[in-house]
Amino acid sequence: MSTTAAPPNASPPARNAHTAEPTGATAALRRFAATPTAGPAVALLVAGLFFTLQSDRFLSGGNLALVIQQVMVVGTLALGQTLIILTAGIDLSCGAIMAFGGIVMAKLAADGTLPPLVAIAAGIGVCTLFGAANGALVTFVRLPPFIVTLGMLNIAFALTHIYSDEQTVTDLPGALTWLGETFPMGRTDISYGSVLTIALFLFFAYVLGQTAWGKHVYALGNSPEVARLTGIRTTRLRLAVFTVAGFIYGIAALLLVSRTGVGDPKAGQTDNLDSITAVVLGGTSLFGGRGLVLGTLLGALIVGVFRNGLQLMGVGSIYQTLITGGLVIIAVTVDQISRRRTR
Template sequence: MSADVSSAAAEFARRQQSPVQRLQHQLHGKPWLSPLFLLLVAFIAFFISTPTFLTANSMGILLQQTAVVAALAVGQTLVILTAGIDLSCGAIMVLSMMVMASLSKDDGMPSLIGLLLGVLLATGAGLLNGFLVTRINLPPFIVTLGTLSIFTAIALLYSGGSSIQADRLPDLLNFLGKGFGIGQFRLTWGIVVVILIYAVMAYVLSQTAWGRYVYAVGDDAESARLSGVPSKRILLAVYTVAGLIYGIAAWILIGRAGAATPNAIPDANLASITAVVIGGTSLFGGRGRLIGTLIGALIVQTFAFGLSQLGVDQQWRVLATGILVIVAVAIDQWIRKVKS
């Protein structure tokens, strides 16, 4: 009887809500809906503005350009879900890339060992971030701001500031830049790896105890600890897994760029954070989905690619990205004010 009364009360409360309040509730439960709508609007607008935008060739190029940022954004999502932030993700990726390329170039170290050492280094860098956050109790912003400079400097010192071209690298490191096509639409193996990363991590976050703990820590770390969640171990694991993903992103970047260069993707940190925020993951932690992050990465690259096809200057493209971030955070703040 009491269950029927509660159900009736909930139904009555729902009917009393305005359309805007119902939309707010929907977005609170499914924060990826608003970026999906924005992506569709962007596709339609660019298709109307330039007919070449939605061609098979253009879509293949767009996906290839999205792959690296989308991979980085997976690790960034894990960190932001715990109410942290990682400003060092791009630097970790570049350092990992330079190590695996330098070790394997010109038939030096076996390519598989060089690749694994590069990924292991990135994992260790993530572990270092996690150690400083959880054991030294430093704020994630300060920790990763510091390691951003440290890892960037190490990458430049280690490489001497020099690039390593694809013809000096073994086939294994170049492999993710190769692919297959359906007509003019071309997919690289790097895109396939990114899709696999999203599938695996989406399953882990939604179907495992570890994933539920990540959300719990981000929602309220102290309450989670009092409930028996090993908050510090979860945080340490999150930064370590993020580092592992950055190492895989380094391999994807070599294939995408056709070279290993210490100056690759200078805005990678900002782009990954932008993708996560636009994708509906809350900067305050505890709310968000990887599907939203993927949509966010597509939005970032769609705007950059579409505006480039329209001949818009780089400065205006950066301006558009900044506006997107502010709008996304404002929407997130509005959604968080939803009333039960």
């Protein structure tokens, strides 16, 4: 029996309905799995489930609100850190800058040198200047961000102890502690500072995802030379990123003071590492150009959930640090493997 060949330009036969592309919930699930926040979200859910099974106190409204309050300072620091890491930089000085800004605003307000709101603005302004100084050294002197921010960490740390005279600042006016106050939401008390932190994350999620400035930040992290050749003013942009990050550290300083109710010169000594941990766990690549600030929020919550859950289980703080370090290594390893596969 003879057969007739199909013409070369004939359309392929229609696909069977069973082999059609996934639609609806399946397609949405696959799209979600492809996003940088999928891994952190799943990790957060798994951690929450694990600690819920280990302690009946974990899932209570009061405890979850406490977790959010505990991570709002580190989370805000991590937000500024995310902007810098997206440009393939890093900032080791963020915790020390935050501590100095907190001491400045607390001391100026407590001594009556400046009105409370002006003192707050002065503290945030000092942090912004530190960020700009970091950016200027990295941009114009072309020093590695690691070296610049390591040096700035020591400078900010020393200035904090010199200016405070090693004394904790107390008796702060209400304007500095207001963000630490809470309001009821159902059966849970939520702090105003937590709301501010979430608002900051949503704002910068919009900026990075929907504005030209945000797209330029990603381009700078992917390839500074290509970004420059496409007309992006990379020098100005990098300086702006460090300056904005410094401003965010100033807000973190206010959140720290409002949560603790004092200006503590010993604050923030490990928060720089905690902020980097949150960024990495949130799926942002340390090599720049890839990541989301909402992932950083999830990363900060992962750190907070682990520490809170382990504390409820009676695990010592040193083991909490050990486990957190292991999580960071795993997250960086996954990022490195992912980059190799995409090459």
